[in-house]
Amino acid sequence: MPTGRAGRDGRPGFPYPLDGRSVPDKKSTDLDGARAEAQRRGVGGYGRHVFICTGPDCCTTEEGMAAWTRLKSRVGELNKREGATPIYRTKVGCLRICESGPTAVVYPEGRWYGGLEPDALERMIAEELGEGRPVPDLQIGENPLSLE
């Protein structure tokens, strides 16, 4: 199994693939920087992933960006808790709901949320991300993902 070459920043690359099969050198070389960045970002250690839409159709861009800024800050706090399951957060341009946003979805549970104005967003963060329990009155759908 390749051990991974140093990325752009000189840190070792991700040892790809995880199942131990070899990969062509060209691909390995082409992706070393991305592998190093994924490793630096903690990919492989996350238990949950939240995506939030920053508008402009489900909410204004200003509302969406304010929600993103708040989510980013609060997830950072949650990830510092002792024994926390690390959460990854990503802003997106559209989740194709386009009504009553800001809109978000949390995986692996696949719980979709709408109307995440500041107070509602705080509840979603505290209850869903902080305590791992759904917030039914803010939920707009559910689509858990499974590998089975």
Ligand code: FES
């Ligand atoms: S613009 Fe937010 S879901 Fe489409």
